[in-house]
Amino acid sequence: MEKIAIYPGSFDPPTNGHLDLIERGLKLFDKVIIAILCNPAKASSGLFAVEERIEMLNEIFAGQDHIEVDTHYGLLVDYAVKRDASAILRGLRAVSDFEYEFQMALMNRRLKRQIQTVFLMSGFKWIFTSSSIVKEAASFGGDVESMVPPIVNRKLKEKYGTA
Numbered sequence: 001m002e003k004i005a006i007y008p009g010s011f012d013p014p015t016n017g018h019l020d021l022i023e024r025g026l027k028l029f030d031k032v033i034i035a036i037l038c039n040p041a042k043a044s045s046g047l048f049a050v051e052e053r054i055e056m057l058n059e060i061f062a063g064q065d066h067i068e069v070d071t072h073y074g075l076l077v078d079y080a081v082k083r084d085a086s087a088i089l090r091g092l093r094a095v096s097d098f099e100y101e102f103q104m105a106l107m108n109r110r111l112k113r114q115i116q117t118v119f120l121m122s123g124f125k126w127i128f129t130s131s132s133i134v135k136e137a138a139s140f141g142g143d144v145e146s147m148v149p150p151i152v153n154r155k156l157k158e159k160y161g162t163a
């Protein structure tokens, strides 16, 4: 049976850190479904519309059959069950990620015991990369080319009028 993992997140926008984690996830799972979900803490501060995030991710992973891009409004664990996934994939960069991730994983386990959360360490190169820090730098005209896929770099420049 195909082993499926859900890689959930805001992806506003996708970074090279996300790509690195998906690559690592595919060493453990047959298929990774990238699920754009609502993070209530970030909902009002989204830079890219969900449709734009889908478009960027679809371009980044075009032609890769074992990667799917989708979106879901509601509980992550319900989506995981709906998609026959056995695991939720999350990346850990620094200790600062741990508390939030730990809480979320335990809540998700309380809600659906059969879904396991699998944490993978992101590559050392991406340890300080986050969508938020990339947006902040790009908004002031900073060069983030080495931290995001080319399409994201282009879209950030369009958004902030620094093209």
Ligand code: PNS
Pocket: 008, 009, 010, 011, 037, 038, 039, 040, 042, 074, 075, 076, 077, 104, 107, 108
């Ligand atoms: O990239 P992010 O913003 O850290 O991802 C957080 C996300 C979207 C995975 C999380 O907020 C989430 O799972 N949202 C959906 C609602 C849900 O199931 N919350 C967790 C249990 S209450």
